[in-house]
Amino acid sequence: MDRAITRISHEILERNSGSDSITxxxxxxxxxxxxxxxxxxxxxxxxxxxxxxxxxxxLHRDDLxxxxxxxxxxxxxxxxxxxxxxxxxxxxxxxxGRTIRAAxxxxxxxxxxxxxxxxxxxxxxxxxxxxxxxYVGKNLPTSLAQIIKVQFTELDGLDAVxxxxxxx
Amino acid sequence: xxxxxxxADLSSTQAIQILDTAEExxxxxxxxMKKLPTLRxxxxxxxxxxxxxxxxxxxxxxxxxxxxxxxxxxxxxSSVSKGESLKDTAQTLQAMGADAVIIRHSASGAAQRxxxxxxxxxxxxxxxxxxxxxxxxxxxxAFTIRKNLVHGANDLTGIHVAIVGDIIHSRVARSNxxxxxxxxxxxxxxxxxxxxxxxxxxxxxxxxxxxxxxxxNVDVVMMLRIQLERxxxxxxxxxxxxxxxxxxxxxxxxxxxxxxxxxxxxxxNRGLEITADSADSARSVILQQVTNGVTVRMAxxxxxxxxxxxxxxxx
Numbered sequence: 230m231d232r233a234i235t236r237i238s239h240e241i242l243e244r245n246s247g248s249d250s251i252t253x254x255x256x257x258x259x260x261x262x263x264x265x266x267x268x269x270x271x272x273x274x275x276x277x278x279x280x281x282x283x284x285x286x287x288l289h290r291d292d293l294x295x296x297x298x299x300x301x302x303x304x305x306x307x308x309x310x311x312x313x314x315x316x317x318x319x320x321x322x323x324x325x326g327r328t329i330r331a332a333x334x335x336x337x338x339x340x341x342x343x344x345x346x347x348x349x350x351x352x353x354x355x356x357x358x359x360x361x362x363x364y365v366g367k368n369l370p371t372s373l374a375q376i377i378k379v380q381f382t383e384l385d386g387l388d389a390v391x392x393x394x395x396x397x
Numbered sequence: 398x399x400x401x402x403x404x405a406d407l408s409s410t411q412a413i414q415i416l417d418t419a420e421e422x423x424x425x426x427x428x429x430m431k432k433l434p435t436l437r438x439x440x441x442x443x444x445x446x447x448x449x450x451x452x453x454x455x456x457x458x459x460x461x462x463x464x465x466x467x468x469x470x471x472x473x474x475s476s477v478s479k480g481e482s483l484k485d486t487a488q489t490l491q492a493m494g495a496d497a498v499i500i501r502h503s504a505s506g507a508a509q510r511x512x513x514x515x516x517x518x519x520x521x522x523x524x525x526x527x528x529x530x531x532x533x534x535x536x537x538x539a540f541t542i543r544k545n546l547v548h549g550a551n552d553l554t555g556i557h558v559a560i561v562g563d564i565i566h567s568r569v570a571r572s573n574x575x576x577x578x579x580x581x582x583x584x585x586x587x588x589x590x591x592x593x594x595x596x597x598x599x600x601x602x603x604x605x606x607x608x609x610x611x612x613x614n615v616d617v618v619m620m621l622r623i624q625l626e627r628x629x630x631x632x633x634x635x636x637x638x639x640x641x642x643x644x645x646x647x648x649x650x651x652x653x654x655x656x657x658x659x660x661x662x663x664x665x666n667r668g669l670e671i672t673a674d675s676a677d678s679a680r681s682v683i684l685q686q687v688t689n690g691v692t693v694r695m696a697x698x699x700x701x702x703x704x705x706x707x708x709x710x711x712x
Contacts, residue, residue: 285421288425288433288434288435288699289433289434289435293435293703293704294703294704294705295705296704296705297704297705298699298700298701298703298704299704300414300417300418301417301418301421301422301699302421303421304421304424334434338425338433
């Protein structure tokens with residue numbers, strides 16, 4: 230996982246010509262941890278602090294009505310905001326693309342970034358919307374029945390991505 | 398949780414969840430775009446059979462910021478003044494497809510009656526019923542206290558609150574006593590014996606008839622409005638005497654702890670229970686209460702209405 234994060238960090242820096250214009254926004258819970266990891270890595274490479282924060286998308290989800298109410302997670306926007314920044318949304322797994330659609334709506338409410346890019350650790354396919362990731366840790370083709378579990382040391386005590394067979 | 402009828406129905410976990418949700422929503426209210434799409438397509442009816450400014454407008458603003466459709470319905474100028482019953486009114490609202498009814502009524506238990514009946518299927522939110530409860534007010538008061546005085550914890554342990562004045566007629570006091578003690582605060586009621594309800598000894602609070610001995614020890618002074626419209630008999634000799642013993646004035650303000658805050662649920666009788674300079678002083682968080690009222694009510698509407706209504710929602 231660390232190697233994938235290192236590679237994504239370099240790709241982000243290459244594409245944006247350094248870290249000055251970028252703002253990393255992680256989608257809670259695990260996307261936020263991944264964004265922090267990426268920020269630390271980029272800071273280590275560049276030697277400058279990086280703008281990073283979290284973006285909660287719960288209020289913009291299109292499946293709110295299908296489930297019991299969800300708890301809201303914190304949104305923390307770094308000091309420079311998102312206006313005219315190259316915002317990089319960060320999430321652990323890219324699946325249907327609906328989370329990212331909600332994130333784009335949530336982001337539009339905060340300001341107008343110069344560009345929005347997407348970094349994910351795992352792309353498992355099965356998109357339901359025309360959304361793709363700019364930076365992918367690993368493409369992992371899955372069946373709909375399978376369950377992907379991403380674990381981070383900060384939360385779960387270890388770094389791991391596991392693929393479980395579930396029942397459809 | 399499908400309805401919000403009484404603080405007594407809430408666990409402390411549920412109450413804290415409402416406060417935490419409001420905390421996140423307050424960041425949205427502070428941002429440039431105040432409108433969220435979350436309750437698009439839901440219809441909320443404000444059924445106000447008793448006068449109100451703050452609560453009605455606050456619920457309306459909260460619903461609109463979440464993109465719900467709001468229908469305002471007050472007893473004056475509707476068929477209620479022609480003698481239509483609560484049942485017929487409720488069935489009419491049901492037929493129009495209301496997802497939630499926010500009800501204020503002069504009869505204690507009106508919200509409970511509406512929720513227990515089969516007249517309508519939507520959520521019922523109690524916005525004040527007689528002298529019984531006013532749960533959303535207590536939640537916004539707890540939220541305001543937490544924001545100003547609590548750092549790091551999510552409940553109110555260790556906070557000492559004095560609730561002063563017309564306790565007997567106050568649904569705000571009842572809801573606050575239940576909620577603040579549930580969240581770990583210590584509550585002292587201060588009032589002349591005539592303004593304390595019978596059975597108050599069994600409440601989980603301390604009682605005092607002497608404002609001056611209490612005021613220097615508390616973190617929050619919550620003043621209540623003298624509800625002249627509910628007073629059919631004499632509860633104190635005259636207004637001047639009441640102000641002298643139980644009003645908040647400049648001298649009492651000086652006796653308060655340096656960090657202590659002044660609250661009032663509004664509307665205020667300036668000059669009776671609170672002097673103008675106390676209400677407008679730097680310690681007063683009365684306008685903050687109004688602002689917080691909108692976010693707390695957004696949290697209530699979100700938690701009651703955003704999820705699936707069919708699944709039987711659990712908070």
